[in-house]
Amino acid sequence: MSIPAPIRADADLSTLNTLGVPARAAWFAEPTNLDALADSLAWADRASLPVLLLGGGSNIVFAADWPGLVLRPALAGRELIGTDKDFFHVRVAAGENWHETVRWTLEQGWPGLENLALIPGVVGAGPIQNIGAYGLELADRIEAVEVFDRDSGEVRSLTHSECRFAYRDSVFKHEGRGLVVLSVTLALPRAWQPNARYRDLAEALDQKGITDPSALDIFAAVVEVRQRKLPDPARTGNVGSFFKNPIVDEPAYAALKANEPDLVAYPQPDGRFKLAAGWLIDRAGWKGRKMGAAGVHANQALVLVNLGGARGAEILALARSIQADIETRYGITLETEPILIE
Ligand SMILES: Cc1cc2nc3c(=O)[nH]c(=O)nc-3n(C[C@H](O)[C@H](O)[C@H](O)COP(=O)(O)OP(=O)(O)OC[C@H]3O[C@@H](n4cnc5c(N)ncnc54)[C@H](O)[C@@H]3O)c2cc1C
Structure with missing residues (x-):
């Protein structure tokens, strides 16, 4: 059985998890497009190998090596797919960095993600545990999640309700394990309102004398509070x-x-x-x-x-x-x- 091009054997995962613990993958692939992703998954199925999806490795603990294929979707792209009277509709590919995506939306003038600044990892992992911080959850901004369904081999779109978001939970953590997130569609509100009630955030803004914060003020305050309170995985x-x-x-x-x-x-x-x-x-x-x-x-x-x-x-x-x-x-x-x- 020939091995598709993006797959390589015996990969070191120690720099691919933010805990920095040693681990290896028997096989590893970082596909940059849908065809390569589908080929890698089909190969793993034919070889009866278990597949682990990996993003930035910031929500995973390797206490053992992975005996099968570690697949890291490196799909790139961010685009405004439409606007209406209520929302900017923005689609972001799974491999994009989350924090850079938050920054980019703000630079474009589309507020709404600022409370989720500086969460490590990639966009495709966000829906899995419905990332949340400082009074906002990703579920508050998600419209749809595009997935590759490993059972059917097809690409389909899950609506917000099909994602069954809850506190640090979603369908992807349960029966959705065969679903590979390809992209996330966000609905960012045109009638944006600041969400700065969370105590640490309110205090940080208060200290700067900001009473009517913009989305960029909140972004900066969240970054500042997080840098002060949380250890930087690059160091610890x-x-x-x-x-x-x-x-x-x-x-x-x-x-x-x-x-x-x-x-x-x-x-x-x-x-x-x-x-x-x-x-x-x-x-x-x-x-x-x-x-x-x-x-x-x-x-x-x-x-x-x-x-x-x-x-x-x-x-x-x-x-x-x-x-x-x-x-x-x-x-x-x-x-x-x-x-x-x-
Ligand atoms: C310093 C620090 C602060 C953090 N703060 C927060 C916080 O405030 N709020 C919060 O919610 N989380 C937080 N986290 C946890 C983590 O950053 C998030 O859960 C993040 O979304 C994980 O992204 P990742 O790319 O690193 O995912 P990984 O750790 O690589 O993977 C996480 C899960 O997603 C799955 N997955 C990854 N990509 C895909 C895909 N394309 N399709 C299907 N499944 C996929 C993996 O299989 C795994 O089950 C923090 C982590 C650190 C280190």
Whole structure:
């Protein structure tokens, strides 16, 4: 069986994941067009190899090598596909860098993504966990997601509702695993309103004396806050938040609050409460702790870091110790946010 051109054997993934842990792929391809992508997938199917889609590797933990094909869609292109009285409709290919895309939309005069500035990774990975930050989720701006369906071998478009977006979740994390995101169509509002209620963001704007922020003001403030609060993966390996914020019902929240009056929680529209996982981990004394070369960030208890030379398994061992401790102390199950390869 001949191997399609973009595929190569035994690739090093250590620089392709932001935790910076060692890992290898038996096969690796970075197709730049749909034909090469489809050929690579067909080859992997014929060889019965498992396929892992990879973007910037900023939401994935390699605790093992990948025995099959790692496919990194390198599809490029950004275009305005239409305007109407309410929206700018913008299509962006999966391989484009997310932060550069946010910057580009603002430069074009199409606001709406500024709260999601500086999230690492590529556009194609955004819908997978419905990236969110500073009071905005990608789902708030997505109109459609174009995919290559591995079962049918066809390209099709998923509507917003077919994507089944939820907090750090979408159809792609469940039965949509056979779907390769090719591009994302965004609807950016013409009647833009600032969304600066999130506390850190409001404080940063306040300190600059900005009371009526533009989208560019919010972009700059988000970048500044994130650079101050989060470790830069180029210097300290990490995958951002390691755990999702758990959502509990009212009685569970009330019971916890009775024991922990300072508990940080956000009421949800359905009457439940989203707890700040970072607060729970901090309260349990994990901030700044180390296990081997894996650590809990000294300022951000939700972020696990590679202190230098850590293996993925060490990061996971630390994560599991934290999960067990939080379960014992609070009866809360912390779910991991990144994809785990083990
Ligand atoms: C410092 C830091 C800060 C972060 N802050 C945030 C934040 O504020 N909010 C937030 O939501 N996330 C945050 N993250 C997590 C991460 O950046 C996002 O989840 C991002 O969207 C991942 O993009 P990626 O290209 O690195 O994806 P990867 O980690 O490479 O992949 C993530 C998932 O997407 C799948 N995937 C990738 N490309 C495709 C495709 N074309 N089709 C189908 N599936 C695909 C992969 O298989 C995997 O399951 C942060 C991470 C870091 C390191």
